[in-house]
Amino acid sequence: MIRVAAVAAALVLFVLPQITAPIPVVLAAGVIGLVLAATGMATLWRWPGTAAACIFVTDYALALWVGGPSVGVVEAAGFGLALLVLLQSLELARCARHATVDAGVVRSLIVGWTGFAAATMAIAMLIMALARGMAAAIPFAAAPLVAAACALGVVLALAVALSTARA
Amino acid sequence: MTGRVTPLGVSLLTVAAWAVSLAVLSARPELFVAALPLVLVLGMAALKRSAPDYSVVHQVSAARVIEGESVWVTVTVTARSAVPLMELVEVLPRDDGLGSGRSRALVALRAGQTTSYRYEVRGVRGAHDVGTVVVRARDRWGVRAWERRHVDRKVVRVYPRIAPLRSLPRPLHTQTSVGDYVSAALGEGIEPGDVRQFAPGDRLRQVNWRVSLRLGTLYVTQHHRERNADVVLMLDTLTEVGLARESTLDLGVRAAASLAAAYLARKDRVGLITYGGTIDSVKPAAGQIQYERLADTLLRASVVFTYVSKDLAFVPPSVLPSHALVVAVTPLLDPRFTKATLDLAARGFDVVVIVVSPVDVTRSVLRGSLADELACRLWALERRARLDEFRRHGIVVLEWHPADSLELALAGQGRRRARPVAAG
Numbered sequence: 028m029i030r031v032a033a034v035a036a037a038l039v040l041f042v043l044p045q046i047t048a049p050i051p052v053v054l055a056a057g058v059i060g061l062v063l064a065a066t067g068m069a070t071l072w073r074w075p076g077t078a079a080a081c082i083f084v085t086d087y088a089l090a091l092w093v094g095g096p097s098v099g100v101v102e103a104a105g106f107g108l109a110l111l112v113l114l115q116s117l118e119l120a121r122c123a124r125h126a127t128v129d130a131g132v133v134r135s136l137i138v139g140w141t142g143f144a145a146a147t148m149a150i151a152m153l154i155m156a157l158a159r160g161m162a163a164a165i166p167f168a169a170a171p172l173v174a175a176a177c178a179l180g181v182v183l184a185l186a187v188a189l190s191t192a193r194a
Numbered sequence: 195m196t197g198r199v200t201p202l203g204v205s206l207l208t209v210a211a212w213a214v215s216l217a218v219l220s221a222r223p224e225l226f227v228a229a230l231p232l233v234l235v236l237g238m239a240a241l242k243r244s245a246p247d248y249s250v251v252h253q254v255s256a257a258r259v260i261e262g263e264s265v266w267v268t269v270t271v272t273a274r275s276a277v278p279l280m281e282l283v284e285v286l287p288r289d290d291g292l293g294s295g296r297s298r299a300l301v302a303l304r305a306g307q308t309t310s311y312r313y314e315v316r317g318v319r320g321a322h323d324v325g326t327v328v329v330r331a332r333d334r335w336g337v338r339a340w341e342r343r344h345v346d347r348k349v350v351r352v353y354p355r356i357a358p359l360r361s362l363p364r365p366l367h368t369q370t371s372v373g374d375y376v377s378a379a380l381g382e383g384i385e386p387g388d389v390r391q392f393a394p395g396d397r398l399r400q401v402n403w404r405v406s407l408r409l410g411t412l413y414v415t416q417h418h419r420e421r422n423a424d425v426v427l428m429l430d431t432l433t434e435v436g437l438a439r440e441s442t443l444d445l446g447v448r449a450a451a452s453l454a455a456a457y458l459a460r461k462d463r464v465g466l467i468t469y470g471g472t473i474d475s476v477k478p479a480a481g482q483i484q485y486e487r488l489a490d491t492l493l494r495a496s497v498v499f500t501y502v503s504k505d506l507a508f509v510p511p512s513v514l515p516s517h518a519l520v521v522a523v524t525p526l527l528d529p530r531f532t533k534a535t536l537d538l539a540a541r542g543f544d545v546v547v548i549v550v551s552p553v554d555v556t557r558s559v560l561r562g563s564l565a566d567e568l569a570c571r572l573w574a575l576e577r578r579a580r581l582d583e584f585r586r587h588g589i590v591v592l593e594w595h596p597a598d599s600l601e602l603a604l605a606g607q608g609r610r611r612a613r614p615v616a617a618g
Contacts, residue, residue, distance in 0.1 A: 154227070
C-alpha cells in the first residue's frame with residue numbers, strides 16, 4: 028500500500044510537466060526522475076528519492092518556462108503534494124521493511140494526506156490572492172530581489188527552526 | 195528524550211529550497227506554490243516540540259526452554275498522548291532464529307490506545323538477554339523523531355537437547371555411596387553373591403533355607419554391594435567445525451548433557467570440565483540440582499580461541515576426584531585436547547573418549563563433489579589411524595557419527611566394561 032502511494036505520486040510528478048509542455052527535453056527529464064524514483068522504491072535508499080524529487084521539480088520548472096505565462100495554482104499545489112507523498116511514502120516503506128505494520132498506520136496516513144491536501148489548496152488560493160494584491164505595491168524592478176529575499180528567508184528560517192528545536 | 199530532525203526532514207528542506215530557488219530564477223509563482231506543502235510540513239514540525247508520552251511492556255512466554263523450542267515475545271505499547279507513527283525494534287541476539295512474526299513493528303496510536311504485537315523466537319543454546327526495545331516515535335509528517343531505548347532485561351536460557359541413554363560407559367571404580375553399580379565387594383544389596391555358613395550376628399532373613407536343609411546346617415546368602423561412581427565429563431571447547439547449531443561443539447554439548455542426565459539418573463556423582471580457551475568446571479555431585487548446574491555451564495560453552503596451552507593442573511582436585519571415570523567428548527581436532535586426555539590416562543584415571551566425527555559434520559555442509567568426497571575419505575582414514583593410537587594407550591574410544599544416535603555409538607563400547615566393577 029505504501030509503495031502504491033509512492034508509485035502514484037511519481038506518476039503524477041511525471042505526467043504534470045508533460046501536460047504543461049509536451050516536449051522531448053521535459054520527457055527525458057521526467058524519465059530520469061522516474062528511474063531514480065523506481066531505484067528509491069526498489070532499494071529503499073534515501074538519496075534516489077531526494078534526487079528524483081529534485082529532478083521532477085527541475086522538469087516542472089522547465090515545462091513552466093517553455094509552456095507560457097498562464098498560472099495554474101491547483102496543478103502546482105497538486106505537484107507539491109505529490110512531492111510530499113513521494114518522499115514520505117519512500118521513508119515509510121523504509122520503516123515498514125521487515126516490520127509488522129499496524130492497520131492504523133495506513134489509515135491515519137490517508138486521513139492525514141487528505142486533510143492536508145485540502146488545507147494546502149485553501150492556503151495556496153489565499154496566498155495567491157494576497158500575492159496579487161501585494162504585487163501592485165512592489166516596484167517591478169525590485170520584485171525579483173524581494174522574491175529572492177523572501178525565499179532565502181523562509182528556507183533559512185525553517186532550517187534554523189528545525190535545527191534548534193529540542194523536545 | 196531528545197527530538198531530532200529525521201533524514202526525511204532534510205530531504206524535504208532540500209527539495210523545498212531547490213523549488214523556491216528555481217521559482218526565483220524562472221520567475222514562476224507555481225514553483226512557490228509547489229514548495230508550499232513542503233514548507234508547511236516543515237513549519238509544523240518546527241513548531242510542535244513536545245515528545246510523545248507512552249509506555250512499553252515486554253513479556254516473554256518462557257524463561258527456560260530446550261533447544262528448538264519456541265519463545266513468544268509480546269510487546270505492548272500504551273500511548274498516553276497521540277503517537278502518529280512509532281517504530282519498535284527489538285534487539286535480538288545475533289544467532290537467534292526468528293520463527294513466525296517479526297521483531298519490528300510500525301504502529302500509530304491515539305491517546306489512551308493500547309496495541310501489542312508478538313513474534314516467535316526459536317532458541318539456540320545459550321543464555322540470551324532479551325527485552326531491549328528501541329522505540330522511535332515520529333511526528334505526523336515524519337520530520338521529527340524521538341528515540342528511546344527501553345531496557346526490560348530478561349534472560350532466556352536455552353538448554354541443550356538431551357537424548358535418553360541406556361548403554362553408558364561403566365566406571366572401573368565405584369565410590370562408597372549407594373548407587374546402581376553392583377560391586378565385587380560383599381555387603382548390603384539385592385544382587386546375590388556368595389553363600390557361607392551362618393555366623394553370630396547374621397540376620398535370620400539372610401538364611402538360605404534351601405542350602406541349609408540340603409547340608410544340614412545354617413547357611414546365609416551374601417549380597418554384592420551396590421555403589422555409585424564419580425563421573426567427570428570433559429568437553430572439548432578448543433575448536434569446532436560445522437554450521438551454527440549443528441557444529442561439533444553443539445553436538446558435543448548435547449552428548450555431554452545426555453550423559454550427565456543418564457549418569458545422574460543412576461545416582462552417580464557427575465562433574466564437568468569444559469576444556470578450551472577458558473576452563474570452566476563443576477564439582478561432581480548428585481541429584482537434580484546438579485543437572486541444573488551442569489546444564490547452566492553447558493549452555494555457556496563456546497569456543498574461545500587461544501594459542502595458550504591449557505594445563506589440567508589448573509583444575510581443582512575436587513573437580514577431578516581419584517578413581518573418577520572421565521568421559522571426554524571431543525572432535526579430536528586440537529592436539530592440546532589429545533595431550534590432556536593422554537595426560538589423564540597416564541595419571542591413572544579411567545578415561546573413555548567419545549569422538550564426535552568432524553568428518554561427517556563437514557561432509558554434511560559440503561556440496562558433495564568428487565574432490566570433497568575424496569578429501570573426506572582421506573581425512574577419515576587419517577583419523578582412524580589417530581583413534582587407533584588412542585586405543586593402543588588402553589583408552590576406550592567410541593566414535594559417534596552424528597547421523598546415528600548417540601545410543602548406537604555407546605552400544606559399541608568394548609566388553610572390558612561389561613564385568614562388575616571393583617570396589618573403590
